[in-house]
Amino acid sequence: MKKGIVSKMYPLSKLIIALLLGITSIVVHQWQFGYFVVLPVMFMLALVDGKFKSYSKKVLSAMIIFFLFIFLVQAFFTPSSNIIWEWKFLKLSVEGLDKALNLTSTISVFLTTLLLVFETTNITDLMVSLQKTGMPNSAAYVFLASLQMIPEMSKRSKVIMQAQRARGIETEGNMWVRTKAFFPTLSPLIISSITDIGDKAATLEARAFSSSNPNSFYRDLSARRIDKILPWLILLACVLYMVWVFVPGIGGM
Amino acid sequence: MKKYFGTMTLILIPIAIAVNFIGGQLASILKLPMYLDMIGTILVAAVAGPVPAMVAGGVTNLILGLSSPTWIPYAIVQIACGAVAGYAAQKGAFKSFKWTALTSIGIWAAALLTAVPITTILFGGIAGGGGGSVITAFFLTTGQGLWESVASSALITETVDKFLSTFIVFFLVRSLPVSTLVKFPLGKMYVKDSE
Amino acid sequence: MKALEVKNLSFKYLIGKEKVFENLSLSINKGELVAIIGRNGSGKTTLCNLLRGFIPHLTQGDLEGDILLYDDSILKMDLSDLSDKIGYIFQNPFIQISGIKETVYEEIGFGLENLGVPRDEMIRRIEEIIKLLKIEDLKDKHPAELSGGQRQRVAIASILAMDPEILIIDEPTSQLDPKGTEEIFEIIKILKEQNKTIILVEHKIDLIAEYADRVILLNDKNIVFDGTTSEILSKEDVMSYGTNLPQIAKLGIEYNNKVEKLSKIPSVLEEAVEVFKDKV
Numbered sequence: 231m232k233k234g235i236v237s238k239m240y241p242l243s244k245l246i247i248a249l250l251l252g253i254t255s256i257v258v259h260q261w262q263f264g265y266f267v268v269l270p271v272m273f274m275l276a277l278v279d280g281k282f283k284s285y286s287k288k289v290l291s292a293m294i295i296f297f298l299f300i301f302l303v304q305a306f307f308t309p310s311s312n313i314i315w316e317w318k319f320l321k322l323s324v325e326g327l328d329k330a331l332n333l334t335s336t337i338s339v340f341l342t343t344l345l346l347v348f349e350t351t352n353i354t355d356l357m358v359s360l361q362k363t364g365m366p367n368s369a370a371y372v373f374l375a376s377l378q379m380i381p382e383m384s385k386r387s388k389v390i391m392q393a394q395r396a397r398g399i400e401t402e403g404n405m406w407v408r409t410k411a412f413f414p415t416l417s418p419l420i421i422s423s424i425t426d427i428g429d430k431a432a433t434l435e436a437r438a439f440s441s442s443n444p445n446s447f448y449r450d451l452s453a454r455r456i457d458k459i460l461p462w463l464i465l466l467a468c469v470l471y472m473v474w475v476f477v478p479g480i481g482g483m
Numbered sequence: 484m485k486k487y488f489g490t491m492t493l494i495l496i497p498i499a500i501a502v503n504f505i506g507g508q509l510a511s512i513l514k515l516p517m518y519l520d521m522i523g524t525i526l527v528a529a530v531a532g533p534v535p536a537m538v539a540g541g542v543t544n545l546i547l548g549l550s551s552p553t554w555i556p557y558a559i560v561q562i563a564c565g566a567v568a569g570y571a572a573q574k575g576a577f578k579s580f581k582w583t584a585l586t587s588i589g590i591w592a593a594a595l596l597t598a599v600p601i602t603t604i605l606f607g608g609i610a611g612g613g614g615g616s617v618i619t620a621f622f623l624t625t626g627q628g629l630w631e632s633v634a635s636s637a638l639i640t641e642t643v644d645k646f647l648s649t650f651i652v653f654f655l656v657r658s659l660p661v662s663t664l665v666k667f668p669l670g671k672m673y674v675k676d677s678e
Numbered sequence: 679m680k681a682l683e684v685k686n687l688s689f690k691y692l693i694g695k696e697k698v699f700e701n702l703s704l705s706i707n708k709g710e711l712v713a714i715i716g717r718n719g720s721g722k723t724t725l726c727n728l729l730r731g732f733i734p735h736l737t738q739g740d741l742e743g744d745i746l747l748y749d750d751s752i753l754k755m756d757l758s759d760l761s762d763k764i765g766y767i768f769q770n771p772f773i774q775i776s777g778i779k780e781t782v783y784e785e786i787g788f789g790l791e792n793l794g795v796p797r798d799e800m801i802r803r804i805e806e807i808i809k810l811l812k813i814e815d816l817k818d819k820h821p822a823e824l825s826g827g828q829r830q831r832v833a834i835a836s837i838l839a840m841d842p843e844i845l846i847i848d849e850p851t852s853q854l855d856p857k858g859t860e861e862i863f864e865i866i867k868i869l870k871e872q873n874k875t876i877i878l879v880e881h882k883i884d885l886i887a888e889y890a891d892r893v894i895l896l897n898d899k900n901i902v903f904d905g906t907t908s909e910i911l912s913k914e915d916v917m918s919y920g921t922n923l924p925q926i927a928k929l930g931i932e933y934n935n936k937v938e939k940l941s942k943i944p945s946v947l948e949e950a951v952e953v954f955k956d957k958v
Contacts, residue, residue: 292552296609299609300606300608300609303608341552344552344555345552353549354778368488368493372500372542373542375494376497376543378778379498379777380501380505382501383498383505384505384508387509401513405515408514415509416502416506416509417651420498420526423498424495425659426773427495428491428666429770431491431736432727432732432766434490434494435758436765436766436789437792438762438792439758440490440758442756445791445792445794446794446796446800448790449784
């Protein structure tokens with residue numbers, strides 16, 4: 231399968247760009263940046279990369295209800311004298327609306343950029359790119375092992391729960407009954423996993439896990455010229471934008 | 484440097500992270516009004532001390548963040564709770580019932596002191612999409628300010644949650660085989676205790 | 679030439695009440711396939727762990743004496759630095775994956791990455807091992823989705839990729855079906871042909887009779903018998919230490935005791951043919 235332009239990018243460069251945009255949105259505090267610049271660009275990139283459907287599903291499901299709540303709380307409950315609409319205890323204010331817009335705009339920058347990074351990046355590749363910049367082996371291990379461990383343990387927990395049900399442990403009923411079902415389901419799983427750690431440690435050491443040699447990598451990742459330049463270009467753009475916003479006489483506020 | 488902890492502790496961390504996930508998942512399958520998503524973190528704290536527990540807690544939320552990035556700031560909550568639990572464990576807190584109870588209060592306080600500001604400042608009072616938000620909204624309609632509303636909402640959900648999680652760990656440590664327990668930095672503490 | 683040497687070893691686990699070994703000495707020569715037998719709890723796995731340095735580096739205990747790898751003390755060496763010298767295959771196939779790789783191919787490369795083997799060399803060695811163990815069909819699969827037998831072969835491949843001269847194989851087939859067992863012994867045969875030094879713990883005594891050069895019987899904190907395979911596996915006494923003998927040896931012993939004296943108690947088929955050919 232051919233990789234899209236975002237998927238092809240060096241993982242670390244993508245992550246840096248995402249964080250640069252996030253920081254910029256916090257600093258400039260203009261809701262237009264999130265809603266009119268970053269959000270449309272990210273959706274466009276997802277489209278170009280051929281990931282539009284799964285990406286937009288993730289973004290929307292993360293945003294809609296969350297943002298609705300924020301708007302409700304901020305727009306109606308921010309103390310203000312500038313009320314534009316009122317119904318019983320609900321008072322919609324200009325300041326509240328402005329605050330909600332700014333807040334959700336910043337959140338949307340982080341959400342849309344990071345989700346695009348994770349959608350278009352293999353996590354092992356991301357780890358390799360971080361390891362190449364000096365992140366310790368053990369950090370990559372913790373991350374990657376967790377990602378494999380979670381679905382595996384989840385599968386086992388469901389098996390155990392069924393077995394416990396078959397043995398007559400109630401998993402439905404009042405809250406006390408359900409709370410009591412929690413421990414016998416979780417504890418065998420935890421105890422057996424921890425008991426295996428001794429052998430797992432030996433397994434890893436048998437593969438030179440704590441070797442003092444510097445690691446080499448099977449995944450042949452390297453940053454292309456564009457991957458090295460682009461974060462700097464974005465940084466420059468962000469700085470220029472901030473100057474435009476903050477320096478009197480140049481523009482903005 | 485390739486390693487900051489012993490290999491045993493290092494392998495424990497991903498298991499603990501998975502336990503955090505499975506705990507949360509089970510709590511929702513069993514429809515419990517709690518998160519129970521910190522049992523792994525507290526368990527690492529009990530057998531390996533604060534730093535590994537902070538790593539386990541922090542990475543839990545980073546991984547959650549891969550699918551919903553709004554969870555990432557709450558890594559601070561896990562890190563703070565891991566630190567408190569780990570420090571208490573180093574002092575031997577998990578050896579006695581009474582001190583475990585006090586530790587659970589410490590963890591609870593750490594969770595509140597970190598979660599409330601994050602929810603209020605970063606997310607305008609709405610907890611990363613979690614169940615507490617409805618309760619927050621309720622308190623708001625009663626005329627309380629945003630900070631008070633978020634705090635009262637968190638009080639209700641956090642209290643039972645942290646108490647239960649800490650005691651589950653108290654019993655788990657006692658169910659682990661001695662031969663495994665002694666391989667962890669703080670493990671010997673619990674073996675002497677049982678003799 | 680001595681590859682491994684155990685000198686006056688005494689050992690007790692931290693949480694154990696009794697010593698596992700008392701003043702045990704042993705040397706293993708380069709290129710030998712040594713089988714370790716003995717009843718459950720006689721210390722076979724403990725000895726393997728000591729020879730690889732897992733004890734005392736990972737599991738602590740009270741240890742006296744010394745263990746040498748070509749004159750260097752394993753007790754003083756770094757655990758991971760031993761990886762390309764002594765390989766270790768475990769009994770349980772399910773814990774033997776790194777847990778962080780997405781394909782068998784990368785799983786085999788894990789040890790090489792840790793050793794810092796350059797990428798070209800790494801690929802060359804992975805390909806070589808895959809071919810040697812005939813696991814081409816597995817290389818793109820996820821390590822967590824393999825059967826027990828497949829996992830055991832991948833575990834062996836992952837260790838062999840690091841090209842250790844000595845291999846410790848602890849009951850590799852105890853959790854496998856007959857087909858899986860056969861495949862593992864096929865591999866052991868290949869390794870023997872490559873002149874690797876192999877220390878094998880195995881309960882299937884007929885397989886030991888067929889493959890081992892030398893047999894060591896452990897009992898009560900020490901070695902009871904140590905000699906060539908045909909010498910040890912024809913001793914009737916072996917059975918009094920809770921270990922079985924090959925069917926052929928049992929037949930020979932019965933014949934020898936009840937019918938007529940044999941020139942030699944056979945332990946494998948060829949020997950039996952030799953011994954019995956004048957009798958019939």
